[in-house]
Amino acid sequence: MKVKLFIAIALLTQFVAASVGTSAVADQASNIVRWNGKAAMTHINLLLRWTPRSIGTVGHADTVEYITQQLSSSPGVTIERQEWIGSRGDGATLHLINVIGRFHPERRRRIILATHFDSIVSAYKDPDSRLRADPMPGANNSASGVAVLLETLHSLRRWIDGTVGVDFVFLDGEEGPYSLGEGDPKWYPLGSPHFADKLQSLYPTQLPEVAIVYDMVCKKDLRLYPEALSIQSGGGEFRRLWDIGKKTAPGVFKDGPTIGPIGDDQMALAAKGIPSILVIDFDYSPWFNTTKDTADKCSITSLEAVGRTTVLYILNKAASGSSESGR
Numbered sequence: 673m674k675v676k677l678f679i680a681i682a683l684l685t686q687f688v689a690a691s692v693g694t695s696a697v698a699d700q701a702s703n704i705v706r707w708n709g710k711a712a713m714t715h716i717n718l719l720l721r722w723t724p725r726s727i728g729t730v731g732h733a734d735t736v737e738y739i740t741q742q743l744s745s746s747p748g749v750t751i752e753r754q755e756w757i758g759s760r761g762d763g764a765t766l767h768l769i770n771v772i773g774r775f776h777p778e779r780r781r782r783i784i785l786a787t788h789f790d791s792i793v794s795a796y797k798d799p800d801s802r803l804r805a806d807p808m809p810g811a812n813n814s815a816s817g818v819a820v821l822l823e824t825l826h827s828l829r830r831w832i833d834g835t836v837g838v839d840f841v842f843l844d845g846e847e848g849p850y851s852l853g854e855g856d857p858k859w860y861p862l863g864s865p866h867f868a869d870k871l872q873s874l875y876p877t878q879l880p881e882v883a884i885v886y887d888m889v890c891k892k893d894l895r896l897y898p899e900a901l902s903i904q905s906g907g908g909e910f911r912r913l914w915d916i917g918k919k920t921a922p923g924v925f926k927d928g929p930t931i932g933p934i935g936d937d938q939m940a941l942a943a944k945g946i947p948s949i950l951v952i953d954f955d956y957s958p959w960f961n962t963t964k965d966t967a968d969k970c971s972i973t974s975l976e977a978v979g980r981t982t983v984l985y986i987l988n989k990a991a992s993g994s995s996e997s998g999r
């Protein structure tokens with residue numbers, strides 16, 4: 673194990689050196705190896721205790737509290753909350769909240785890392801019809817994205833000499849007004865369009881250089897393929913992320929075939945002109961939105977592949993010195 677870890681650190685150090693030059697290479701490599709898949713799994717296991725985490729449930733409030741507590745214990749982070757009341761066709765009111773952890777808010781150049789934290793309200797897709805009203809644990813669909821963001825923040829906490837700030841955006845209501853996601857024929861996301869409408873107040877001088885959205889990123893044998901809208905919107909940033917991913921985790925990041933377009937939170941951000949990338953393994957059959965979307969389907973290795981690629985990408989962006997959408 674030690675030998676393997678040493679080799680991994682050496683390779684990562686070499687790669688960071690190639691990416692960002694020689695200054696503070698050791699520090700930067702430690703940011704990457706500090707990304708801890710076991711810690712990410714701990715986040716997932718904690719979140720599952722509050723299932724369901726869908727709009728209006730106690731678990732939803734507990735999840736918001738947990739995210740807020742994690743952000744507030746992170747140095748250099750300012751918290752912003754967007755709270756609003758939504759409605760749906762049957763007259764029900766929806767209490768919605770996006771939680772944003774702004775890491776180094778004073779920096780003008782910014783990267784958005786986003787995920788949704790709400791879960792599906794019930795396991796509507798379970799093959800056993802008797803279980804379809806049961807809670808949907810959502811280890812992969814939605815806890816995995818939350819875990820990736822929280823552990824990425826943790827691994828960056830000692831990174832202070834960069835030029836780029838990162839906004840960790842925990843979006844509400846991605847599963848739609850009925851919290852049924854794909855199970856609702858009239859599905860639309862709630863949190864990301866609200867966030868996109870408020871861009872001016874969060875980014876008064878310049879838009880973020882990129883937004884990366886994570887969803888369903890923990891399963892064993894994770895395979896990430898380019899998503900159609902992400903290629904189009906992400907442009908050069910998509911290429912940069914994928915090239916780093918292929919070097920860091922060649923078994924996980926793949927060049928093709930292209931998937932989608934997949935309707936997720938990247939849509940609203942792409943529509944505002946931010947290069948936006950969805951990182952998702954949508955091939956989650958037979959567990960997708962069933963009672964079997966549990967933590968045992970997740971892999972520490974998969975989480976680390978996504979997390980360490982993300983940290984390398986951020987360091988690479990910070991070293992690039994300028995905004996390049998590549999479009």
Ligand SMILES: [Zn+2]
Nearest residue numbers: 813814887888
């Ligand atoms: Zn999802």
